[in-house]
Amino acid sequence: MIHFLTQPQNLISILVGLLVFATLVTLLAPMAGGASLEGRMKAVAQRRDELKRRSRQALATGAGGLRHTDEGFQKDIVERLNLTKLLEDPKVVDKMAQAGFRGPKPLTRFYFFRFTMPFVFMALAVFYLFVVNDFGQPVMIRITGVMIATMIGFYAPNIYLTNRIAKRQQSIMQAFPDALDLLLICVEAGMSIEQAIVKVSQEIGPSSIDLAEELSLLSAELSYLPERRMAYEGLAKRTNHAGVKSVATAMVQAEQYGTPLGTALRTMAKENRDLRMSAAEKKAAALPAKLTVPMILFFLPVLFVVILGPAIINIQDTMRGTGGG
Secondary structure (H helix, E strand, C coil), X not given: CHHHHHCHHHHHHHHHHHHHHHHHHHHHHHHHHHHHHHHHHHHHHHHHHHHHHHHXXXXXXXXXXXXXXXXXXXHHHXXXXXXXXXXXXXXXXXXXXXXXXXXXXXXXXXXXXXXXXXXXXXXXXXXXXXXHCCCCCCHHHHHHHHHHHXXXXXXXXXXXXXXXXXXXXXXXXXXXXXXXXHHHHHHHCCCCHHHHHHHHHHHXXXXXXXXXXXXXXXXXXXXXXXXXXXXXXXXXXXXXXXXHHHHHHHHHHHHHHCCCHHHHHHHHHHHHHHHHHHHHHHHHHHHHHHHHHHHHHHHHHHHHHHHHHHHHHHHHHHHHHHHHC
């Protein structure tokens, strides 16, 4: 195994295989959207039932608060080492909600991996650089590589969380203007806001699973939270986007001051469409700069070969004919 891993050709083959696998997963992931949507909607329905059950228990026993329970060896390690204070991050709860993770269990898992990943990366780096292949480098260079791997392991959970938040926010905002248009149609047709939100969450699922999940959760919170304002503010906090925050504020003001909800939704839908269009124009404007490096590395060499190849062959033939003559 050590001899196999030390061969550069084998490492390149493994890397190419991983890249092909990642490409296939990326291409085939949209085909599994239906099952994922069904699972998420089922999870939201279970959350709604849990809120109802716990609210009834709270009313019966006089206990306050509706909270998930968390058990397992990860929680034991986090509590014994007091990782919540050692790795305390005041924004981690909001970030977990923005990434779609709810309850104490994902938070415990995040602290657990943030504590263990530096040691895992360090062990792998030590094993590879000091046992498998030292690449002919001195000890200090290899120690530096181990330290860099340890730092990457420490920041890896945060990087994963940030990437997940960005992807989820992008998925939500791509379908949010369409969801507002559907919500406006439902409200103007005579539906209540709760029924309209449930209907839109069912219809918007094929376009954005994350937005359908958030709308379903908003419907559940509107039914069981003591104040409707808390539900709208929770939606704005979980998405952390200016467009959603403005819509949540408009809906709170519409209910508080009695202003027409249809007018507010129509205005917010137009503003969010403009935001989506401006984001698309920004990406289009940045495209030439992003294509510069791929063109230099991949397109220009091929172009030079196509253009200069025949000329070089003719010159070689001419020189050979002159030399032979």
